[in-house]
Amino acid sequence: MGANAGDTKPVNIISALVPAVPGRPAIPPEPAAVALWEVHDPARLAAIADPVSFTHTIDSQTTTVDVSMNPLPTTLEDLVDQLNNDPAFSAAFTASPGARSALDGTSVNENLIVTAKEGGAGDISVVGIPNTVSKEQKRAGRNEIPATPEIPARGRGYGSEDILGAIDVTREAGSLTTTTIIPAFPGGTIGGTSPGFGTIRETPVITLPPTPRREETHTDTWNSGAYDAIIQIDRAIAIVSKGRAEMGATENALDHTIRSVSVSAENLALSESRIRDADMAKEIVDLQRWQILAQASMQMLSQANMVPQSVLKLLQ
Secondary structure (H helix, E strand, O other): OOOOOOOOOOOOOOOOEEOOEOOEOOEOOEOOEEEEOOOOOHHHHHOOOOOEEEEEEEOOEEEEEEEOOOOOOOOHHHHHHHHHOOHHHHHHEEEEEEEEEOOOOOEEEEEEEEEEOOOOOEEEEEEOOOOOHHHOEEEOOEOOEOOEOOEOOEEOOOOHHHHOOOOOOOOOOEEEEEEEEEOOEOOEEEEEEEEOOOOEEEEEEEEEOOEOOEEEEEEEEEOOHHHHHHHHHHHHHHHHHHHHHHHHHHHHHHHHHHHHHHHHHHHHHHHHHHHHOOOHHHHHHHHHHHHHHHHHHHHHHHHHHHHHHHHHHHHO
């Protein structure tokens, strides 16, 4: 009977879709941090004040923690441990060393990085630890960035604005030539160090050769607006033709489904009729058969009853 009535075929009537834009989850707040450079110097460690004051300002609220430096630390690692072991400091901040990584893979801790435990817009200031102020780094905190909802996909229609867009048919064809002057480069070197936040990584030194002054010419050309309009209209015709073909295929699929369902309904009604309704021809034949048998039986019974009566007549 053809395709089954339960068969389905997904059909996309509008092929040109604006894709969905996935949503973004909320970005948690980022804590503030400060990097004090070259604190590992023994002379600077010896000049640390007692106490050292750490101030964290977040959302217009200020938290100040004073940490005793008695005894004075002799190494950067001792300073980090002494800070993290202080209950008041460890409740609000985290101290960690910042390393200098050499080309041979070795590293030496030189800097002190202090990070707030609570995220949010704000900054950290430190008083009492000598460092190279010109290299000191501060990273401001950031509040939570709210999540963005998903933008679902949507279909584009076949109207002139959807397909053709804005066509400037008055634009004439032309070209534009631009010349860029690149000044001479005397040469030099790059590399050596690559600083990060509280860290520094040594990199190979690259020598750049000198280059003379030169000019580079670039020409941009464009077609006329009428030509672009023809191209866009041809593209629009192709889109509309594709859409009509898809709609025709959808209509044919629906017609086929209707015919299939109609045949299924007819077969179902026929099956029900075979179950519910009697076969009249067969029943009539059976009725006549039983009527003939009944009449024959009555005739035989009447003949059987006549035999005794005949005998009695003879005896009389």
